[in-house]
Amino acid sequence: MPLTREQITDALVKIVGTDQVVTEEAVLKESSIDRFRRFEELHGVFTQPLPVAVVYVRNTNDVSAVLGFANEHCINIVPRTGHTATEGGLETVVENSVVLDGSSMNKIIKIDPYNMQATCQCGTSLQDLEDRLREAGYTTGHSPQSKPLAQLGGLVATRSIGQFSTLYGGIEDMVVGLEAVFPNGKITRIKNVPRRAAGPDIRHIIIGNEGALCFITEVTVKIFKYLPENNILLGYTLDNMKTGFEILREVMVEGYRPSVARLYDQEDGAYHFSHFAYNKCVLIFMAEGPKSIADATAEAIESIAGKHSECVKVDTRYLKTWFDHLNWDATDVARERAEIVETKNIGNTTEISANWDKINQIYETCIERIRNEIPDMTLVGGHSSHSYINGTNLYFVHYYNVVDCKPEEEIIKYHWPLKKIIVEETIKAGGSMCHHHGVGKHRTPWIRDEYGSSYYILETLKKAYDPEGIMNQGTIYPKR
């Protein structure tokens, strides 16, 4: 017999104490969704089953005890930290779920400048860690746009990436070691060493698990010297994305590692750079690091861009205002919410990656299909913001007016069909359907196509670590 809501609440209170268990309806409502369903939420519509409670854990033992209890009674657990998820990872799709919130576990445990690593609890906001590090002359090198809001647990759980990734890498390149709790309550620690060859790298079972395998309680990341005085920002306008991809590729292939390497198309560019780039694509680079490296990187980029006659250099002062407003904080989120309510215009994003020989084709096909197939579009464009030796990502940006439909139909009429086009075209071309937001709940229909024969490995992880299927049902793995 499954436990009732009251029985679950009583048991949780016994485990962690009354103050840590919140059952207020308003809190449960906002805890039943994430950004993916914000149009419904903004219109007071909640379509997902409300969780029983939100449990604010204080330490690893709390996490272990709650998971052990949930596992025994087959209660679905949705792990959460910063609540900035974009793909439905936080939706409580199963009746009587419990949201396990790690945001109170927010201690920066140790900053170790000799071994160049920092250890934090899962609820540490990246902004707090970064501010502390910068005061001491260091940085994590991680700078997702959600830096002021997202927290270490979620950042690791989604395989997040930041705006300086071309130099510092994604979170998977930064994480040294971790502590995580598995559904049976087992606490596991992976030690912090420079490298190991003692079997497969098990960090990658935890990094990117989106709360579908375990709960991350502690993270240790590398730190780097923070040398902003050496930064060199470069920008160019150009006529088409194809040339831009070629330039990005050449910079990477020739061995240069600017921290920022971004290419915007005309539509997305107009949104950010209308003051200098009307109807133009925009390329932006930032060379950083020790002065000699930053100077050499900038010089090489100038020479590579200079070979393309359509590239016109932009006064850096135009880019500085953009660079100084890279991140989104609570004020931006509040403004966006007001705008959506008033204008019924909403924007979302879909991020994919592919090799150099396929990226432009994916870009062109998706943009054309969206323009032709999706109604009421007000903006469809994109940018590449993370480049690698063998390819790059594309961050599609899609805005539409919600017309003639109920708030709960917005996803069906617009968002799913849009995602479907981008995901299907990407997988068809051999790319990856998720570059950095995770699978969440809304890309699971294509998870088998994404993995192909290697889905066996992914599937077996779930069977091995979460045999009762209590961890964030419907996330990464299709709902049972």
Place this chain on the structure above:
Amino acid sequence: MNVLVCFKIVPDLDRLSIDDWMIDNCARVETRFVNKIINPYDESALELALKLSEQARGVGVAVTLQALTIAGGWANLALKKLRALGYQEAVRIESEEELSFDPEKVATLIATYIHNTNSIDLVMMGRQNSVGDNAKTPLLTAELLKWPCINQVTAVEIDTAGIYQVTSIADEGVITRKVKPPCLLAVGNAPFSYLRVPTLKAIKEQAAQPVKTLDTAELRLFSPFLPLISGVELLDLKIVNRKRAGTIIEGKNAAEKAGILYHSYLKGWLADL
């Protein structure tokens, strides 16, 4: 009913970086390098007019909307966007001049356009601009036209008899008045007035249609309001150095302190007034 909404494109001051808030020798802030937006109060006026035309349709009154800006060719994009949103006409008075500190000139150009058009019965515009910030343009325009002007407007509707019902904020609170056209509305902090967003399809349909452009000099030639143009040209801005220092008046009691205050400070100052 013909409604004209006047708007201005301004630098988005929220996008200025902290170090850019440096005031140069001419008391100006460098805004060339930030995005441009429609002045937020004007944006509200543009949206309120769209809402008005929808409400008018509901009561069977035909309302046509015109948008007007005084700017260079770079403003055509915004004008076309407004046409894509339902403005029947979008007009640009050609000018690259910096008019932020010359509300008389702006008001004269707008009033001349209205006078020459001879068909507009309601004018809406934001009550003030983020740069220059004199809040004079709507008042001066109304004065030139000899039209009534309502300030701090937050909503407007029309009835079947063509009478406007205007809601505004005054010292006493929110007031709603019935107004017979012609009339000028200076829009203030109106709730629910983010400008809606045109679809790509509507923008594409408008892209090839040219924007109606008028020449400033030509317009002035036919202006009945010419003598009112200030003739003042902004040459320079200087920061007024207002240094203040505090003095603590010492005294045995309040009466003695008041006496010192009067004799040593206030007496001479009051005599100068």
